[in-house]
Amino acid sequence: MLMAKDEDGNIFTDDDIFANVFSIMLAGKDAVALTLSWTINLITENPEVQESIQQEVDTVLENKQLEYSDLAKLKYIEVVLQESMRLKAIALMISVQANNEVEVMNLSFPKDTIFLMLSRADSYKDEYFSNASEFNPQRWLDQSANTEQQHCPMRSLPYGGGARFCSGSVLSMMEMKAVIAMICKKYILKKDPSATAVHEEYAFLMQPSGFKISIEKR
Numbered sequence: 416m417l418m419a420k421d422e423d424g425n426i427f428t429d430d431d432i433f434a435n436v437f438s439i440m441l442a443g444k445d446a447v448a449l450t451l452s453w454t455i456n457l458i459t460e461n462p463e464v465q466e467s468i469q470q471e472v473d474t475v476l477e478n479k480q481l482e483y484s485d486l487a488k489l490k491y492i493e494v495v496l497q498e499s500m501r502l503k504a505i506a507l508m509i510s511v512q513a514n515n516e517v518e519v520m521n522l523s524f525p526k527d528t529i530f531l532m533l534s535r536a537d538s539y540k541d542e543y544f545s546n547a548s549e550f551n552p553q554r555w556l557d558q559s560a561n562t563e564q565q566h567c568p569m570r571s572l573p574y575g576g577g578a579r580f581c582s583g584s585v586l587s588m589m590e591m592k593a594v595i596a597m598i599c600k601k602y603i604l605k606k607d608p609s610a611t612a613v614h615e616e617y618a619f620l621m622q623p624s625g626f627k628i629s630i631e632k633r
């Protein structure tokens with residue numbers, strides 16, 4: 416960005432660079448940390464999912480350290496994260512502003528109208544995901560099979576959509592797969608006996624409150 420110029424030779428101003436670095440740092444850190452927290456919470460609530468993760472990690476990693484080339488092989492962890500983000504999208508509301516007058520569902524809106532979109536509005540609907548409120552990572556693997564199950568991936572938009580789609584989606588998936596694989600390779604995650612129910616708390620991003628786990632060596 417420091418060196419880049421547009422077609423007319425204009426460079427990025429210091430303000431542009433500050434704003435971009437700030438959004439990458441803000442968007443990049445908390446979003447990943449909170450998605451990992453929700454995922455770990457769901458793993459502790461679903462021991463059979465944790466066992467499947469451990470089987471995958473043991474097969475892919477055997478006794479070696481995780482390497483970049485292993486990430487593509489961690490298919491099950493990937494769908495665990497997709498399923499976790501379907502149910503616990505941390506960016507619940509995404510705002511967009513109309514560049515021009517637009518028509519949405521037969522209603523006309525003037526230029527500059529601000530819309531608030533709910534990123535998981537459809538995630539909990541059975542018409543798009545069978546038994547939608549159930550945490551079932553397998554549904555993402557069964558989608559190519561000829562099943563009667565409802566599965567509409569485009570109805571789950573944890574990374575937003577369109578021109579402002581999250582530019583860190585691929586990086587964050589890599590980071591989260593690596594973290595889950597490294598934790599589950601060595602440890603068993605359990606709900607802490609003193610833990611109370613985990614609640615959704617909305618503070619710009621949606622975070623788990625009351626989240627408490629215990630960790631045992633495998």
Ligand code: HEM
Pocket residue numbers: 438439440442443444446447450505506509510573574575576577578579580581582583584586587
């Ligand atoms: C699980 C992790 C993450 C989630 C769930 C997430 C989610 C989102 C969402 C919902 C948006 C808004 C999209 C829209 O307005 O339509 C966004 C934008 C953005 N994200 Fe992420 N994000 C994650 C990780 C990251 C990481 C790791 C980075 C960078 C290192 C990053 C960088 C950005 C940037 C720069 C934007 C603004 C894009 C633009 O306005 O053009 N994100 N993210």
